[in-house]
Amino acid sequence: MSNKIRLIVFIGTILFIFYTIFSEVFDSKKEVSSFSPPPTFVKEKTINNTFTINNICDCYDKAFNFLDKALEIRKSFKSFEEFSKNNKSVKEIEGYKKNYQNLQLQCVEKYQRQMFMDQSCKVGNQDELMKRRNKLNQMGIKI
Secondary structure, X not given: OOHHHHHHHHHHHHHHHHHHHXXXXXXXXHHHHHHXXXXXXXOOOOOOOXXXXXXXXXXXXXXXXXXXXXXXXXXXXXXXXXXXXXXXXXHHHHHHHHHHHHHHHHHHHHHHHHHHOOXXXXXXXXXXXXXXXXXXXXXXXXX
């Protein structure tokens, strides 16, 4: 065999050994990491940065605040017709609706699927939010 062929075979053997060693190291790391739970992914920068949200419970706290204020205004009127004649109240509730919708977008964008799971927040949960929204809907305020 010529020296060139021996050199090629030698380099090929070395490369094969390195490939075998490093592929086993990478495979073992993949196996270990597959058993650990995936990290909680929270985007810090979102498109809708309207509100300051430090954790998922802030989403619920602000949402309840907007819905409760809208309910308070709407409950101060005996009928929807009476409410709709009061421009100031209509504009206030429109503001709360818009804020609530923007908050929803921002929270879902930031916390994604976590928003649809039960959370241990002091202020409430998804069911209680839906009860307030349904109450507003029954009173003529569609959110």
